[in-house]
Amino acid sequence: MNTKPAVESLDAFLFGRAPHPVTCGRGVEIGGGRMIPEINFTLPGIEVTRRNWDEIRRQYEEMVRGVLRHAVELEVPAVVVEFETLPPMTQTPEWGLEITRILAENCAAFSDRHGLATALRVTPNDTREFRRPPLMRRGEHWEQMVRFFDGAGRAGADLLAIESTGGKEVCDDALVNADLRRVVFALGVLGARDMGFLWEQIVRSCRNTDVVPSGDTACGFANTAMTLAWKGMIPKVFAALVRVISVPRSLVAFETGARGPSKDCAYEGPFLKAIAGVPISMEGRSSACAHSSPLGNIAQAVCDCWSNESVANVRLLSGYAPVVSMEQLAYDCRLANAALDDSPEAARSLRDWLASSDASLDPQAYVLRPDIVLEISEEILTGATTYERTIRAARAGWRILDRAHRKAALNLTPREARWLGRMESAVTELPETEAEMREAMAGEIPANAYLPEEYGLT
Amino acid sequence: MSEWTKLYDAVLNGDADTARSVTDEALAAGTDPQTLVNDYMIPAMDEVGRRFEANDFFVPELLIAARAMKGALGKIRPLLTASGVKPKGRVVLGTVKGDLHDIGKNLVAAMLEGGGFEVIDLGVDVSAEKFIEAIRDESADIVAMSALLTTTMPSMKNTIEALNEAGVRGNVKIMIGGAPITREYAEEIGADSYGDSAATAVGIARKLVAS
Numbered sequence: 001m002n003t004k005p006a007v008e009s010l011d012a013f014l015f016g017r018a019p020h021p022v023t024c025g026r027g028v029e030i031g032g033g034r035m036i037p038e039i040n041f042t043l044p045g046i047e048v049t050r051r052n053w054d055e056i057r058r059q060y061e062e063m064v065r066g067v068l069r070h071a072v073e074l075e076v077p078a079v080v081v082e083f084e085t086l087p088p089m090t091q092t093p094e095w096g097l098e099i100t101r102i103l104a105e106n107c108a109a110f111s112d113r114h115g116l117a118t119a120l121r122v123t124p125n126d127t128r129e130f131r132r133p134p135l136m137r138r139g140e141h142w143e144q145m146v147r148f149f150d151g152a153g154r155a156g157a158d159l160l161a162i163e164s165t166g167g168k169e170v171c172d173d174a175l176v177n178a179d180l181r182r183v184v185f186a187l188g189v190l191g192a193r194d195m196g197f198l199w200e201q202i203v204r205s206c207r208n209t210d211v212v213p214s215g216d217t218a219c220g221f222a223n224t225a226m227t228l229a230w231k232g233m234i235p236k237v238f239a240a241l242v243r244v245i246s247v248p249r250s251l252v253a254f255e256t257g258a259r260g261p262s263k264d265c266a267y268e269g270p271f272l273k274a275i276a277g278v279p280i281s282m283e284g285r286s287s288a289c290a291h292s293s294p295l296g297n298i299a300q301a302v303c304d305c306w307s308n309e310s311v312a313n314v315r316l317l318s319g320y321a322p323v324v325s326m327e328q329l330a331y332d333c334r335l336a337n338a339a340l341d342d343s344p345e346a347a348r349s350l351r352d353w354l355a356s357s358d359a360s361l362d363p364q365a366y367v368l369r370p371d372i373v374l375e376i377s378e379e380i381l382t383g384a385t386t387y388e389r390t391i392r393a394a395r396a397g398w399r400i401l402d403r404a405h406r407k408a409a410l411n412l413t414p415r416e417a418r419w420l421g422r423m424e425s426a427v428t429e430l431p432e433t434e435a436e437m438r439e440a441m442a443g444e445i446p447a448n449a450y451l452p453e454e455y456g457l458t
Numbered sequence: 459m460s461e462w463t464k465l466y467d468a469v470l471n472g473d474a475d476t477a478r479s480v481t482d483e484a485l486a487a488g489t490d491p492q493t494l495v496n497d498y499m500i501p502a503m504d505e506v507g508r509r510f511e512a513n514d515f516f517v518p519e520l521l522i523a524a525r526a527m528k529g530a531l532g533k534i535r536p537l538l539t540a541s542g543v544k545p546k547g548r549v550v551l552g553t554v555k556g557d558l559h560d561i562g563k564n565l566v567a568a569m570l571e572g573g574g575f576e577v578i579d580l581g582v583d584v585s586a587e588k589f590i591e592a593i594r595d596e597s598a599d600i601v602a603m604s605a606l607l608t609t610t611m612p613s614m615k616n617t618i619e620a621l622n623e624a625g626v627r628g629n630v631k632i633m634i635g636g637a638p639i640t641r642e643y644a645e646e647i648g649a650d651s652y653g654d655s656a657a658t659a660v661g662i663a664r665k666l667v668a669s
Binding site: 175176178 | 513514516517518521522556558560561564565581582583607608609611612613638655
């Protein structure tokens with residue numbers, strides 16, 4: 001476990017540059033001095049069945065060729081293509097691996113023919129939650145996932161990632177009840193334990209292959225909170241704390257051998273980069289095609305890959321949506337790279353404009369301000385265990401939001417301010433140790449909500 | 459609406475202990491259980507829904523209120539059942555086949571329960587066969603389906619077709635919702651209604667059972 005952030009100063013905390021760059025695929029270097037587009041796409045409304053399989057293959061082929069052709073037209077020097085499988089493609093790994101092969105062959109062909117540096121990130125689903133309560137370490141879903149991990153390299157993946165869900169069965173209910181203590185239990189105890197188990201397997205599956213174990217995300221936790229807050233269902237200040245609380249849990253992947261980039265939807269990425277020094281992928285205004293967020297600009301401030309999250313293959317006025325996304329990403333990256341080419345000062349100015357344009361408008365954006373990320377990261381690292389780091393994250397997050405509110409650096413509506421006040425006691429009264437937290441939760445969480453043995457808790 | 463306003467306030471403020479104790483007190487005083495539900499509890503939940511719609515309440519406040527109501531209702535329901543009073547309606551609810559997203563579905567369940575409906579929650583990844591079985595076993599009035607993925611939306615259509623084939627479509631009204639769902643899609647697949655948020659579910663369900 002790190003005890004000091006890998007990023008040593010605010011000046012060194014920039015987009016396109018990470019302390020530990022990752023080289024992958026056909027000539028792609030992530031975090032080595034350029035911001036690189038990461039393009040993702042998905043099927044329109046079509047069932048993933050054997051009957052539709054020829055059409056599904058055709059759609060993926062059309063999408064990957066379209067985006068790579070446009071990358072060449074726009075003179076993009078390097079691109080990461082992400083294939084996030086749909087659940088049936090993980091449940092029948094042969095399906096997902098067949099699509100992986102199609103995408104990998106096309107990436108290789110474009111690299112050979114056009115000199116475009118390409119890498120394919122493959123992200124199978126965490127299907128364990130199909131069973132409730134989920135079996136995290138055994139059973140058919142786990143076995144299918146492992147088969148996918150093991151086959152990804154042979155099918156042509158360059159980066160392997162996942163959006164893992166350990167603890168989500170407890171977190172979902174905690175989110176809609178704005179129950180901070182249970183969120184800390186879900187992420188700091190269950191989630192962290194599952195990350196350790198899961199990432200050991202992913203790293204093992206990547207060993208002896210060229211596949212880079214890349215990263216994870218707290219999407220099922222903090223992005224669920226963000227979406228609920230966006231719809232006015234839960235307080236934004238609560239969602240901001242969930243984001244910060246998710247950091248130590250997501251860090252476990254890197255402590256277990258992941259090398260980055262973290263997943264695009266991991267908005268906790270700036271913390272991961274600051275602490276572990278890994279390159280990160282992020283999405284913001286570029287992913288409005290997939291979901292709204294209050295982080296459109298600030299998400300880009302220190303990213304290394306810039307992503308569109310995902311877009312369905314539907315026709316727009318100018319062309320198919322994945323191709324449109326490719327163009328948007330290409331221009332965003334071109335601007336960022338022009339700033340990097342100009343001077344460190346220019347890059348820092350762009351970074352700061354990206355941050356300041358969002359930071360005061362939403363607490364979830366505020367906690368991603370690069371200087372705030374470094375401040376919270378320092379405090380997280382004072383914890384000796386993932387659980388201790390989780391409660392330090394919660395307390396630092398609350399203190400910083402309260403300070404910003406008092407200084408009028410953050411605009412909060414009266415009801416948001418009311419909730420910020422209510423949460424003070426929740427963060428203060430968090431149990432100090434994992435053992436105390438587990439004891440407290442034993443009487444609060446229904447016995448059928450999760451299986452303790454699946455998290456190594458007996 | 460004066461005698462037991464403490465019950466109304468307790469539900470509105472999510473004070474489950476008080477809601478239960480006032481209910482005990484009212485029942486001991488001989489108050490008609492139906493009066494407690496219709497004149498105090500449901501109006502309190504309607505006010506909760508109104509405050510939520512007005513951006514005054516968040517969902518946690520709404521859920522606390524729903525739990526307070528459920529606690530009080532737990533004391534009243536046996537009396538209502540014994541006297542032959544039926545709930546507003548029975549709703550069979552689930553996230554469709556292939557889809558695991560259930561936060562929205564769970565909120566709809568809480569809202570409907572708070573609105574006086576009996577909810578049979580089938581969970582996630584629910585097959586058409588399971589919906590049909592529940593309609594038959596539970597004598598449901600409404601089927602509520604949720605989906606979050608564009609690729610699982612077709613499961614709604616498949617389910618409605620299966621309900622038709624099984625001959626149970628005419629027994630129930632169907633309401634659907636979820637991020638990618640639109641009114642047009644609901645009409646296209648033959649659903650009776652569509653909701654764009656959990657907060658609208660009670661109003662929709664009331665209209666459906668009244669129609």
